[in-house]
Amino acid sequence: MNDKILIAGHHFSMSEATRADVEGIAEKLLKHHAYIVRVRFESELETLRSGERAYTVKGMVELRGPDLAASATTDNLYKSIHAVVDKLERTLTEKAHMREEKRNHPHGVEIPAVLPKVPTQARTRRSP
Numbered sequence: 001m002n003d004k005i006l007i008a009g010h011h012f013s014m015s016e017a018t019r020a021d022v023e024g025i026a027e028k029l030l031k032h033h034a035y036i037v038r039v040r041f042e043s044e045l046e047t048l049r050s051g052e053r054a055y056t057v058k059g060m061v062e063l064r065g066p067d068l069a070a071s072a073t074t075d076n077l078y079k080s081i082h083a084v085v086d087k088l089e090r091t092l093t094e095k096a097h098m099r100e101e102k103r104n105h106p107h108g109v110e111i112p113a114v115l116p117k118v119p120t121q122a123r124t125r126r127s128p
Helices: 016-032 077-104
Strands: 005-010 036-047 053-063 068-074
Touching: 005 016, 016 036, 016 077, 036 077, 053 077, 068 077
Parallel strands: 005 036
Antiparallel strands: 036 053, 053 068
16 A cells, blocks of 8 residues: 555444555555645545435645646446546646746846836955
């Protein structure tokens, strides 16, 4: 088990097969993006008044900087997990492209104020 992956289930016990599936998916996220600190999945079972079950899965990717979060609610646990992973992967890809774009195309900062010109002074050596 990878110590960068945290999996939790609320209001139901998650089977080992489900945990293994979530771990495999999280491993793929970790392989694609090396700057991920931790991946956390929280699954919750809600029983509605009509007797239907709804699985809510929340995914958090902890990075250097702001964390990424996604959630999905469906009637199937695996559908919810895959929907959350798709959202997180899309967001990670967008973030990587933005980082690359900023690196390859830097732009100057414009300050909307008039700055006074300061004369440069010649440097003189101080005697010890």
